[in-house]
Amino acid sequence: MKLILPDFNNTTVLVVGDVMLDRYFYGLINKISSEASVPVVKITNINYIPGGAANVAMNVSSMGANVKLFGLLGIDNAANIIKKKLKINNVDYNFIQDVNFKTIIKTRVLSLNKQLIRLDFEKEYKNIHNSNILLENIRKIIPNINIIVFSDYNKGTLYNIQSMIKLANSSKIPVIIDPKGDNYEKYSGATLLTPNLMEFESVVGKCNSEKKIVDKGLNLISRYNINSLLITRSENGMSLIQKNKEPIHFKSQAHKVNDVTGAGDTVIGVLSAFLAQGKMSLKDSCFLSNIAASIAVSKFGTATVSFNELKNLYKKNLINN
DSSP states (O other): OOOOOOOOTTOEEEEEEOEEEEEEEEEEEEEEOSSSSOEEEEEEEEEEEEEEHHHHHHHHHHTTOEEEEEEEEOSSHHHHHHHHHHHHTTOEEEEEEOTTOOOEEEEEEEETTEEEEEEEEOOOOOOHHHHHHHHHHHHHHGGGOSEEEEEOOSSSTTTTHHHHHHHHHHTTOOEEEEOOSSOGGGGTTOSEEOOBHHHHHHHHOOOOSHHHHHHHHHHHHHHHTOSEEEEEOGGGOEEEEETTSOOEEEOOOOSOOSOOTTHHHHHHHHHHHHHHHSSSOHHHHHHHHHHHHHHHHTSSSSOOOOHHHHHHHHHHHHHHO
16 A cells, blocks of 8 residues: 555545643652642643543644644633644534533643653533534535534533434544443434553443454344454454454554553544544554554653654655565
């Protein structure tokens, strides 16, 4: 397969889901607190990166594809930071902003590139009115998109996801979902689900072999009317399971793992960008997303992967193999 930059001019990915702000505090441990036996970190730098569905959208954009992002934000400073960062990264967004909702923030404190603690500022927020507005916003734009990605972090934005899937199905728009929780019935009708192994096992039970993963994956596909599963398996790579086809297992391409934060967002972002373009098979798109994941985990913090980074590692793998 020759990897050339696809023509994304007439291709648009719609990302819908839980949007959050990843906040990183960097510093050095210079003493132990006199108040308690805990290290004191002197903060030297703070970095803000859009996370969750926003990170998926930025990974789509970094491939060179057109992307639109729908989600829910509060009316607060975190929301302003997210919107500013998205503009810089060429992500077109349309947010519902609710005064009763506080934008989700995940704060990580790091020293010498080691994460010391994560602090989550969040509250699940299910609002039927907002869900209906979101559904109508999708309905308005659906004639102009090629694929929908639902990034579900179980925070309430996708409260009405089954209606959204049915809308996409009726418009013959492929649906890719990064799932959360153990209720996969709500994902019925999806084109592709991309759980990690832990998420997959929380639904089907422990899998102690690839055969078990495949057998239980096929059962899940049949039970919930899903076309395909792409199960990310950390150091064991990925497994693509499809109806009436042999499973495909992709070996991990990661040579160095510094941080797995947001790797799943990279996988689904890169995968959806190439699938939306319509000229690459699911197998090849998964192969490239597997390479992209290896780049993402080599970086620190929530990260995106550019097409040039992907192309360079792809060429390197060809030479080495």
